[in-house]
Structure formats: structure tokens, C-alpha cells
Amino acid sequence: MSCDCFPKCSKCGKQMVPLSDFSNNSVAIRYKSWACTNQECRFFVVLRGGDVYYGTASAESSRK
Numbered sequence: 001m002s003c004d005c006f007p008k009c010s011k012c013g014k015q016m017v018p019l020s021d022f023s024n025n026s027v028a029i030r031y032k033s034w035a036c037t038n039q040e041c042r043f044f045v046v047l048r049g050g051d052v053y054y055g056t057a058s059a060e061s062s063r064k
């Protein structure tokens, strides 16, 4: 299944899928995150408050 409405991974070119995120208090967090469907790639993008965070979910943490 392929759809052009989803962005492609900028690292490996595979399809990315949107993720829903909720805090521990079941309050929806107003940011969008996208994760690469390639398990060996693990590239992700998080849009939060107008800022864009990206990286891989492996060795490097998203913490800055």
C-alpha cells in the first residue's frame, strides 16, 4: 500500500506513518510525529510548537 499523502523518509526514502501521542494524563499532546516504516532506519520527525525535531530512535536520543 502506497499513498502520496504521507511523506517519504528523508533518510531511506521509505514511507513514513503518523503517530499519535498522549501524555500520561491522557491529554492529547498537540504535536505531530512521523516515523519511518523501515525498522532498520528508524528515522522520525516530530513537529512541536512550530519547531521540528528529527533523528533516529536508535543510539541518538532526541534530547538536546
Ligand SMILES: [Zn+2]
Pocket: 009, 010, 011, 012, 013, 014, 036, 037, 038, 041, 042, 043
Ligand atoms: Zn527511513
